[in-house]
């Protein structure tokens with residue numbers, strides 16, 4: 022089904038398949054609209070926060086089990102924004118297993134999947150379970166968010182009907198530009214070649230940036246992404262409250278990053294950088310950060 026954006030798609034699915042007060046599970050830190058759409062629709066937000074294990078984020082299956090018991094639906098971010106994980110098949114099988122056990126509807130936002138790095142392998146959740154609802158778009162991979170072109174894959178006819186009713190209520194209509202872009206993105210061999218170059222370049226850029234942090238600014242902790250163009254950086258060692266950190270970054274460093282707070286409680290000490298830019302811009306940003314961090318006290 023067509024949808025005019027992944028966030029509207031997720032919102033319409035939650036509106037169609039759950040009632041006010043029903044539980045919806047998310048795994049923080051996660052893309053802020055996941056929090057906002059659930060609370061905005063007056064559903065209960067059930068968080069099963071990710072865990073940091075040996076410098077990388079993992080799912081907390083005990084927390085997921087506890088929250089899924091009370092939930093109607095689970096919003097999975099795969100690959101995950103902001104932590105950059107490409108979930109393994111074994112991790113996703115455990116998610117499917119828990120969802121079956123607790124009769125929870127699985128909804129996977131796979132908008133970053135096309136940007137999975139060459140060294141990694143993305144597993145589409147609907148390969149592991151026929152009832153999964155997938156929401157995605159070519160907008161990240163091909164940088165066409167302005168076209169509002171996305172889609173929902175929902176194999177269950179009854180659910181599809183309910184989602185369509187909500188979409189109709191909200192006047193969701195495809196545009197010829199959006200449809201043409203979706204078809205071109207997924208069928209034109211030039212798009213495929215371009216994407217192959219892009220993912221290789223993004224992996225190189227991610228490795229470069231994380232190495233620089235490790236060598237030149239080890240006080241700031243980073244997590245090597247496995248997909249996409251986002252790096253999640255822990256500024257905890259700087260010992261600045263989020264507002265003071267923002268002021269420092271904007272007014273002294275002259276760097277505008279995405280503050281981590283809206284991604285969930287554990288994101289308070291974090292900033293997210295978008296490294297989908299030229300090496301020159303990135304080097305300049307890194308130079309500003311190291312120069313200004315130099316005079317700072319780290320805890």
Ligand SMILES: Cc1ncc(COP(=O)(O)O)c(C=O)c1O
Nearest residue numbers: 026027028029052102130132171
């Ligand atoms: C996980 C995730 N879902 C959805 C979106 C946005 O999708 P759309 O612009 O189609 O609503 C983003 C963009 O940052 C994202 O990271």
